[in-house]
Structure formats: C-alpha cells, structure tokens
Amino acid sequence: MCVTGPGTIDAALTLAERGAILVTFGDMIRVPGSRLSLAEGRAQGADIRVCYSPLEALALAQEQPEREVVFLAIGFETTAAPIIGMLDRAVREGVGNLSLLTALKGVPPALAALIQDPECAIDAFLCPGHVSAIIGANAYQFLAKTHHIPCVVAGFEALDILHGIRSLLVQHIEGQARVENPYARVVRANGNPRVQALIRHYLHPEDVEWRGLGVIPGSGLALRPAFQDFDAAHRFGLQVTPGRVHPKCLCGDVLKGKIMPSRCSLFGRGCHPDHPVGPCMVSTEGACAAHYKYVSTEGATE
Structure with a gap:
C-alpha cells in the first residue's frame, strides 16, 4: 500500500467516476492520490467499496451483471495469491463484467x-x-x-x-x-509452488514505479496479454500515469531507512493519522503512523 503511486489512485478514481463499482482493500481508501483519496472520491458520490476478500468483488459482479466492477489490485505476492485465485475463478465461470486495475509488485x-x-x-x-x-x-x-x-x-x-x-x-x-528460516512453521524453502504457478500463469514481470523509490526493473506483476480483457486499463482505454506527490513528503526516504519519520517537516504537523499526506501515515502498519503513535511528536524535525 505504501508504495502504490498516486497515479494508480487517480486511475481508480477515474473509473469510479465513470460509473464503475471500484472495490479495494481498506488500507487503500485513505491513501492520497494527486487530487483526492478514494475516501474523498466516495464522499463525492463515486461508488467505492471496501472488501476483506477479493472474492467479494467477484460476488458483486455476479450479483450486478449490468455494472462494471473493477478490483484495485495492490500489494505484494501475499495479496497477489488471493487476487489471482479470484481472477482464475472469474475466468473459469465466465464473469465478463469484472476487471483488475493492477498495481501488484514483487519483493x-x-x-x-x-x-x-x-x-x-x-x-x-x-x-x-x-x-x-x-x-x-x-x-x-x-x-x-x-x-x-x-x-x-x-x-x-x-x-x-x-x-x-x-x-x-x-x-x-x-x-x-x-x-x-526460523519461521518454518509457516514458511517452506520453496514456498507454495501451486500458488506460484497460478501467479505465473496470469501475471508477468514488468518495470514499474514504486512510490518514493522510483522505477524498479522487473518488480511489477502485470496481467499477461492473453488476459487483457480482464485488465481494467485496457478495457476502458485508461493510461495510468505517475501522478503527483506532495513535494515535502519524504515517505520514500522513510521507506529506505534513510531518515526517521520525525525528520520529515510534515510529520505531526500537516501530516498525521487523521490527515495523512503520505502513505506511510495511513495504515497502522506504516512507519510514520507507528512512529506517531509510539514516539512523542515533540521536536518532530530534530
């Protein structure tokens, strides 16, 4: 979530404003785009819904075949697994009004x-x-x-x-x-080969931009051309651009470990959990949000 660029959020908002039902995970709803967050877009009337499982988007598409349902697919291999599992089921069941706006990435x-x-x-x-x-x-x-x-x-x-x-x-x-691997009770040396094969079947690597980190070669997980009918950007003729980031936001340096969150001039002032400027302040898992919660904000720019 923290490395999803504002351009992806802008594209998702555009689709929702055009009349699609946009479905995504709760962490994404407050991440700032270039102009609005998804929460702000929803407040202005866009049909944007939060889900706990990608299968909820599939069920929604089946319940409302007259509507286009777009799932904003974000995250790493962990979330790619259930998202692609949902897509595989949609392909097998012939659900034609469901598509993915993909911003999946590999670690x-x-x-x-x-x-x-x-x-x-x-x-x-x-x-x-x-x-x-x-x-x-x-x-x-x-x-x-x-x-x-x-x-x-x-x-x-x-x-x-x-x-x-x-x-x-x-x-x-x-x-x-x-x-x-002391976490052997959950993690195996070769991981989950079945899920890996399913991901490779639907997705392929591409060069993508990470919010605050720049373009990382081969780090994106994009839908293969064979499944472009399920690619929301292709289906709706949408060009996803990088978007604009607040010029004072230092989330990239925080993510890289170059600075502590309190070194950002926005920390605890213009940027706080109730009004996040950067993605690291949105979720409780974000470095800035955790620092804000557990470390005093006094002398934030020291």
Missing part, C-alpha cells in the same frame, strides 16, 4: 534495488513471513550468495521478530551471510 526485485543504493547501506534483511510463505525462503538466496547480505525470515509475533534479529546479529558477528 525480491525491490530488495535487489535497495542494496544497489549506497545511501541505504543495507547490512541485513529481516524478511517478511507472509510474503515468504508464498515465494519461499530460497527466494532470498541471491542476496546471501551473490551480495553477502544475511537474510532471516520472521513472523510478526514479538518473539518471532526478536528471534529473527538475534539470528541476524549472530551472522553479523560471525561474518557470515546465509538465509535462515
């Missing part, structure tokens, strides 16, 4: 891009358990073997995170670089 290419940025000075990666459950722990081997970057897969419980950090520190002290 490994982004990690590769981060280690190429000398300002990031990456020492190690604590790899996300939910993504790793899909792609597998072996997906990070190139980081350890080629770039000598230690990688440890971790879950989201406090003990999982602490265990992961400890494992990274041990590798650092020993001067080692390997992939460890």
Whole structure:
C-alpha cells in the first residue's frame, strides 16, 4: 500500500467516476492520490467499496451483471495469491463484467534495488513471513550468495521478530551471510509452488514505479496479454500515469531507512493519522503512523 503511486489512485478514481463499482482493500481508501483519496472520491458520490476478500468483488459482479466492477489490485505476492485465485475463478465461470486495475509488485526485485543504493547501506534483511510463505525462503538466496547480505525470515509475533534479529546479529558477528528460516512453521524453502504457478500463469514481470523509490526493473506483476480483457486499463482505454506527490513528503526516504519519520517537516504537523499526506501515515502498519503513535511528536524535525 505504501508504495502504490498516486497515479494508480487517480486511475481508480477515474473509473469510479465513470460509473464503475471500484472495490479495494481498506488500507487503500485513505491513501492520497494527486487530487483526492478514494475516501474523498466516495464522499463525492463515486461508488467505492471496501472488501476483506477479493472474492467479494467477484460476488458483486455476479450479483450486478449490468455494472462494471473493477478490483484495485495492490500489494505484494501475499495479496497477489488471493487476487489471482479470484481472477482464475472469474475466468473459469465466465464473469465478463469484472476487471483488475493492477498495481501488484514483487519483493525480491525491490530488495535487489535497495542494496544497489549506497545511501541505504543495507547490512541485513529481516524478511517478511507472509510474503515468504508464498515465494519461499530460497527466494532470498541471491542476496546471501551473490551480495553477502544475511537474510532471516520472521513472523510478526514479538518473539518471532526478536528471534529473527538475534539470528541476524549472530551472522553479523560471525561474518557470515546465509538465509535462515526460523519461521518454518509457516514458511517452506520453496514456498507454495501451486500458488506460484497460478501467479505465473496470469501475471508477468514488468518495470514499474514504486512510490518514493522510483522505477524498479522487473518488480511489477502485470496481467499477461492473453488476459487483457480482464485488465481494467485496457478495457476502458485508461493510461495510468505517475501522478503527483506532495513535494515535502519524504515517505520514500522513510521507506529506505534513510531518515526517521520525525525528520520529515510534515510529520505531526500537516501530516498525521487523521490527515495523512503520505502513505506511510495511513495504515497502522506504516512507519510514520507507528512512529506517531509510539514516539512523542515533540521536536518532530530534530
């Protein structure tokens, strides 16, 4: 969600304003676009709905065959799995009024891009358990073997995170670089091959822009040409452009770990959870929102 560009939100708003039913996850509803967020567009009359599962969009399309239903597909391999599962069912059941506006992204290419940025000075990666459950722990081997970057897969419980950090520190002290998977109760070395095959069947890599990070080669997961009838941008002749980001928003530097959230001049002033300017302040999972909640905002620009 934090790396979805404003142009994607602008395109989604355009489709909703043209009369489509736009369905997306709750985290996206307040992310700013170039002119409006989806929540603001909904307040102005656009038919924008929040779902917990992509299957809700499929059910909506089946219930209202006279309406076009567009699912705003965002996230990484974790959300790509249920989204493509929904699309596969729509294809098999011949649902013709459902399409995807895709902004899905892959994690490994982004990690590769981060280690190429000398300002990031990456020492190690604590790899996300939910993504790793899909792609597998072996997906990070190139980081350890080629770039000598230690990688440890971790879950989201406090003990999982602490265990992961400890494992990274041990590798650092020993001067080692390997992939460890202490989250083996959820993540396998090869991930979920069946889901990977389904994703490859419908999606292919492409160069895409990440909000605050720039264009990362091969990091996008776009619908293959064979399924362009389910591509909302193709179906409605829509060009997705980069859009405009607030000139003072430093979410990109926060995401890269170059600065603390409080170093942004907007933090705690023009940008706060009730009025997010950047995506990192929208969700409780965002770095800026977490910093705002758990760290004092006094002296925000120190």
